[in-house]
Amino acid sequence: MSDGYPRPQLKRWDKHGVALEEQIATKAKEIHADGYAMSIGEVLSLYRDGDLEIHPEFQRIFRWDDRQKSSLIESILLGIPVPPIFVSQRLDGIWDVIDGVQRLSTVLQFVGIYRDEAENLAEPLTLLGTEYLPSLEGYRWEVTGPENRVFSEAMRRDFKRAKLEFRIIRKESDGNAKYDMFQRLNAGTRLSQQEARNCLLVMLNQEMYDQVATLSKNSSFRNSCQVSDQKESEAYYEELVLRFFCQADYKGADSELREELGEYVTNWMRSAAEKFGTPESTIDIHLFERTFSLLAESLGDDTFRRWNGSRHLGPFSIACFEFVTSGVSGNIELWESRTLDELKERVRQIWSAPVFRENSGTGMSPRRRVPRLILRSRNFFSR
Known part of the structure; x- marks a missing residue:
C-alpha cells in the first residue's frame, strides 16, 4: 500500500559501479567444475598411472592415526557417505588433490600401493576394530599381517567397486581457483x-x-x-x-x-x-x-x-x-x-x-x- 511518499529506486550496484549480477556471471565463467562418482578401482588405476597427484608432503601436516584410517575404511565398506574429494586438473591433465589427501592416501595405503615423499612404498595399513565392525581388528588387504587376517577376493572386489564422489576444477578455470578453493575448504580445520x-x-x-x-x-x-x-x-x-x-x-x-x-x-x-x-x-x-x-x-x-x-x-x-x-x-x-x-x-x-x-x-x-x-x-x- 502506498503512503504517498516517493520511494527511491533501489539498485544492486557496488561502489565500483559494477552490477552484482554481472560480477556473478563474470566470476562463474572463470571457474569450470564437474562432479561425478568414481570407483575405488578407477582411483587406484589413476594413481598407478601417475594421473593423480596426492602430495605426500601433506602427510606431515594432515595427520591421521590408524583409528581414523580404520574408520574411513569402515565407512566405505558399509556405504556410509564419505565427503567428496576436490581435485584440480592441471594443464598436463593430471589431477591435483586439493582436499581429501588423507582419505585418498588411507585407501592407497590400505591396498598397499601408497608411496611416500621418497617414493618408497608405505607399510600396508593394518586395520583396527571399529564401532560397527569390531571384527576388522588385524585385517589387511592381501599381505598377511601380524594376525594373519586378509580380505577375501570377494571383499576386495566389493571394496574396489565402492564409489567416491569427486569434484573437479577443470584446467580451463582461472589460475587462482584451486588455491582459493583450498583456503576455503580448509578454513575451518585445525x-x-x-x-x-x-x-x-x-x-x-x-x-x-x-x-x-x-x-x-x-x-x-x-x-x-x-x-x-x-x-x-x-x-x-x-x-x-x-x-x-x-x-x-x-x-x-x-x-x-x-x-x-x-x-x-x-x-x-x-x-x-x-x-x-x-x-x-x-x-x-x-x-x-x-x-x-x-x-x-x-x-x-x-x-x-x-x-x-x-x-x-x-x-x-x-x-x-x-x-x-x-x-x-x-x-x-x-x-x-x-x-x-x-x-x-x-x-x-x-x-x-x-x-x-x-x-x-x-x-x-x-x-x-x-x-x-x-x-x-x-x-x-x-x-
Whole structure:
C-alpha cells in the first residue's frame, strides 16, 4: 500500500559501479567444475598411472592415526557417505588433490600401493576394530599381517567397486581457483596459518617449498630462533623463513598494511612462488644464510630474547625478529665488516631504543607494527 511518499529506486550496484549480477556471471565463467562418482578401482588405476597427484608432503601436516584410517575404511565398506574429494586438473591433465589427501592416501595405503615423499612404498595399513565392525581388528588387504587376517577376493572386489564422489576444477578455470578453493575448504580445520601455506606452496611451486623446508632446518637459523615445541609443531620455523624474505622484499611505506599480516604473508608467498627460480625472484638464499650466520655467532639463542641491561630474559620475541633480521640483512656488508661484539651490542641496544619500543608494544597491531619496524630497523642498523 502506498503512503504517498516517493520511494527511491533501489539498485544492486557496488561502489565500483559494477552490477552484482554481472560480477556473478563474470566470476562463474572463470571457474569450470564437474562432479561425478568414481570407483575405488578407477582411483587406484589413476594413481598407478601417475594421473593423480596426492602430495605426500601433506602427510606431515594432515595427520591421521590408524583409528581414523580404520574408520574411513569402515565407512566405505558399509556405504556410509564419505565427503567428496576436490581435485584440480592441471594443464598436463593430471589431477591435483586439493582436499581429501588423507582419505585418498588411507585407501592407497590400505591396498598397499601408497608411496611416500621418497617414493618408497608405505607399510600396508593394518586395520583396527571399529564401532560397527569390531571384527576388522588385524585385517589387511592381501599381505598377511601380524594376525594373519586378509580380505577375501570377494571383499576386495566389493571394496574396489565402492564409489567416491569427486569434484573437479577443470584446467580451463582461472589460475587462482584451486588455491582459493583450498583456503576455503580448509578454513575451518585445525591447520595453523603456516601449515595451510605449506600446502599451498607445494601446489604453487614444489622447488620453493623444498627450499623453505631446507632453510627452516638451517643450523644457524635454529640456533638463533628458539621457539616452543607447540610453535614448532605448527610449522612456525617455516613461517619465520617466509617472513624473513617477505620483510627483505618490503618496499612499501610505514603506513598500516592493507590486509591482516597473515593474509599479507600468504599473498606475498603466492607472488614469490610465481617468480621463484627465475631472474625476477627476490628470494636471496645467500642473504638468509649470511644473516643468520652472523646472528648465531654473535648472540646464539639469545638473539631474539629481551635484554634487561644485564642479561637476556623471556621467550622468543617476534617483534625483535622483525626488527633485527630486517636491519642486519638490509646492511649485511656493513655487519660482515664489523666485529661480532659490535653486532651483539647493537642488537642489545634495540631494547632501550625508542624507535623499537614505541613500535612494538602490546597495543600495536601487526598490521601497523611490521612496516614500521622493517623501515626503521634498516636505518637503525645502517651506522
